């Protein structure tokens with residue numbers, strides 16, 4: 556049978572079914588989709604592929620899903636470190652954004668972010684930022700899969716004057732992207748402390764009508780809870796419940812402050828949580844009780860958050876941090892075992908975004924969003940269990956090749972759709988601009 560591509564691999568970790576490692580298997584790809592997974596010897600007899608590639612020292616895994624980021628914020632990487640969330644946002648990040656964020660900032664920042672993510676094995680990212688139409692356009696040009704957040708926040712920005720304009724521009728973008736196979740949208744009200752009730756009620760109605768996820772920061776810090784109680788007389792999650800926002804398509808980012816009762820209620824709502832361990836650690840926001848959430852049946856995915864608060868978009872590092880932190884926080888070394896962490900970084904992310912029928916695991920019929928990671932380096936020897944080495948020992952420099960819908964975006968560590976030299980030049984130019992402002996008295 557004639558097909559487009561045959562990828563022969565030493566190991567394939569499909570993620571679904573759970574904890575399975577296939578040895579000496581091949582992935583058959585045609586029309587951007589996985590059409591077969593079978594032993595190499597059988598594949599060679601059955602398929603004639605236009606392109607055959609061997610990964611005999613590698614594991615093929617599903618592309619990582621970065622379930623929460625602000626891609627363009629790569630340009631603010633390292634600009635203000637070592638400060639608590641509210642001070643970091645109010646005194647540093649928001650003033651810089653007010654001054655600089657525009658189409659060019661988002662274009663260049665998103666390109667840099669996608670380069671980093673692709674080189675880190677990420678094939679899909681869930682974004683929240685201003686000028687989402689620019690993020691969408693750059694992702695489409697690059698060939699990456701993205702869920703672009705229709706940002707909503709009470710205060711004006713260079714993109715919109717207030718909630719009504721955020722929503723109308725967001726809806727126009729939703730319309731434009733509704734038939735795009737790689738780029739979809741989600742409503743993205745920023746956080747309970749930055750969006751008031753009236754626009755949230757509009758989001759609830761629109762998200763239900765258009766069947767889109769709602770992507771929102773929630774219970775990130777103690778401060779947020781205290782502020783919510785002062786302003787609304789209740790904890791932020793309670794307020795969202797009363798506004799009827801929670802439900803299976805609600806994607807809550809952070810969730811470091813949760814009572815057992817809230818965990819039960821959130822589980823009942825059927826929503827997903829995106830855990831961003833390194834952002835929470837760096838901003839001293841608190842600890843997401845991941846083991847408890849999983850035990851309650853909540854779908855937990857992993858995100859890097861923006862590069863300004865992390866400071867990288869390394870989902871492999873994030874996956875490892877999530878596995879380690881869950882053990883420390885729960886006092887249980889058996890919490891979040893390696894395969895669970897890998898699943899959180901792939902299939903659970905897909906599920907949170909409503910994309911689990913399309914991506915998140917290597918299964919026949921799904922899109923060929925694939926990452927190859929070489930495990931023959933010294934740092935991953937000896938190799939008893941490929942899943943253990945991928946999660947606990949390997950680094951993102953071991954990722955060599957990445958495909959989205961069968962199209963190769965990384966080939967032997969080289970980006971195929973982004974110009975590396977240009978990315979370096981633009982990052983340096985933005986640094987010059989931003990530093991000139993910072994140094995002003």
Ligand SMILES: [Zn+2]
Pocket residue numbers: 623624625772808860861
């Ligand atoms: Zn965030």
